Amino acid sequence: MRRLILMRHAKSDWSHGTSDHDRPLNPRGRGAAEALGNWLRAEGFVPDVGFCSTAARTRETCALLNLPESCTVTHLRQLYLAEPDEIIATLRQRTSGDTLLLIAHNPGIAAAAVALLQDTPDQDAFGRYPSGATTVMDFDIDSWADLAPGSGGLRAFTVPKQLV
Template sequence: MTAPTERTLLVLRHSKSDWTGGQADIDRTLNPRGQGQAQDVGSWLAEQFPVIDMTVVSPATRTRATWALVSAELANSPEARVDERAYAASVTDLLEIVKELPGDLRTVLLVAHNPGVEDLVYLLSGESIGMSTSTLAVLTLPGTWADAGPATATLQAAGRPPLLA
C-alpha cells in the first residue's frame, strides 16, 4: 500500500481565552465566547473533514480546552498528541512538528498560538492571513510531511467557522 500523495494540514488558533483570572499565560482557559467559537469549529470540521487522523495540541490550557470542545463535535475524534514545542512556538518549531508527522497520516489538525500559526501558514503557502482566535486555515501539501517547507502548500480556505472562505 502506498502512502497518499497529498496531505491536509488544518491549522487552528485556539479560541478566545479568559483574561479575568490573573493566571499565568499557559494556564488561561476559554471565556464563554471562546467556548462557542470552539464548538462552531468542531461542527464545521465534522461536516468538511469527517476523518482527521491526528491532532497536535499545545500544552496550554486554552488550546487543550479548544480541542476538547472541537473534538466533542466530531463523530470520530482522532488521537490527540500534546506537544510541548507548540506552546509559544516559532514558525521553525511548528514546521519541525509538521515535518516529523508520521507518513501514514493524511489529515492533521494543529492547535496552537499566534504569531506562530500565522507565520506557519505564510511560510507554507506564501499567503498572509490574519489568524484571530478560532481562525482555521486549510492547507494541502503534496508529497510527504517531511517535504513541508517554504511555498510547498496551497491555502484552500481560511477564516472563522462557520463562515470559512
C-alpha cells in the same frame, strides 16, 4: 496528498488571574471552538491526527472540537508559543496521518500558515489571524518529512465570526 489544518486557539479568558499557560477559554471562545468543530465536520476536514500545545486554552479548544475517537491527539509542550520554524519542524517529524490538525498560538501559528502557503487568502482576517482562525491547506507530498515552505495549496480559511 497530505492535508494540514492550522488553528489558533479560541478566545481566552483574561479575567482568571492565572498564568498564561493555564488561561482557559471564555464563554465566547467555548462557543467558537464548538462552531469550528462543526465546520470541520461539515466541510469534510476531519483530521486523523492532532497536535496541540499544552496550554489550557489550546487543550480546551481541541476538546470542544469534538473530534472523532479515531483522531489521536498529542499534546506537545514545544508548541506552546512556538515560532513558525518549530511548528514546521514538528510537522516534518510526523510519520503518520494524511490529515493533520495543529492547534497553537500567535504569532507562530499565523506565521507558519503564511510560510507554508503558496498564496494567502484574500481576507483581512487572515492578516490578523484572530482567535480561532483556521487555515486548511493541501500538499502534494507522500511524507510529512517533505513538507516545504510555499508548497501548500489553500483549501479553506475561516474565523469563528464567520461561523457563529
